[in-house]
Amino acid sequence: MKNIQRTLLPWFIILIGLILLFVIYNMKQSVETDKEMPTDLHPIVKEKKETLINKAAANNIQVVITDGLRTVKEQNELYAQGRETSGSTITNAKGGESYHNYGLAIDYALKNKAGEVIWDINSDGNGNGKSDWFEVASIAKDLGFEWGGDWKAFKDYPHLQMTFGLSIAELQRGIRPDEKQK
Structure with a gap:
């Protein structure tokens, strides 16, 4: 023994x-786990969002930003959709687990010629033989956004985010991107 x-x-x-x-x-x-949550989009995300809208407009594509910063409560309500409430499941992220909660993500849709908001990823409203949705995604990626349509497991075609190299776990611990980064 x-x-x-x-x-x-x-x-x-x-x-x-x-x-x-x-x-x-x-x-x-x-780090500061009690650090306050952002109350607006990160300044660089906000700037790039406007650039995206303008560049798309130059290609005769009208982009509509349908969502930006979300509170943890709003995120939990979206997470419940299709699980606890009626509707389709639209997110796998609970409150605090989405880049939206930190002002680092936006969602977009398109407007057709009649002015209606559409989520048709195959629409070619500008008539150039390419999907307008994918044209916007390409512009966004050139601006530094990551596109949810590139994700392998859960395709989120309206979603664009800038992580600034930070994981959700780091954001949850209070680490925030330097607002002077570009």
């Missing part, structure tokens, strides 16, 4: 050491 204890003791000490390192690392990583 003593041989087993002597054999296991070094492993036990190593395990305790690793646990301590993990705890210390996480304590250093836990």
Whole structure:
């Protein structure tokens, strides 16, 4: 029995050491978790949104921004849709898990010639033989947005986001993008 204890003791000490390192690392990583949530779109996202609208208009495509900053409550209501309430499931992100909650995402749709808002990703309203929706996505990506239509698991065609290299976990811990980044 003593041989087993002597054999296991070094492993036990190593395990305790690793646990301590993990705890210390996480304590250093836990930035201001009570940092206030943004109340508006990030200034760069706001600027690029306007540029997107103008560049699309130059291609005879009228873009409508249907959503921007969302509160955690609004995000939870959208998450409940199709799960707890009627309607289709439109998001897999709960409150605090979406870039919308941090002012880093927008959703868009198009307006047709009659002025109606449409979500038809195949529409070619400007008649150039290309999907207007995909033309807008291309413009957005050139401006630095990530497009939800490129996602593998859950295609979110209206969604555009700028992460500034930050994960949701980092944003939840209070880390925010430098507003001077471009």
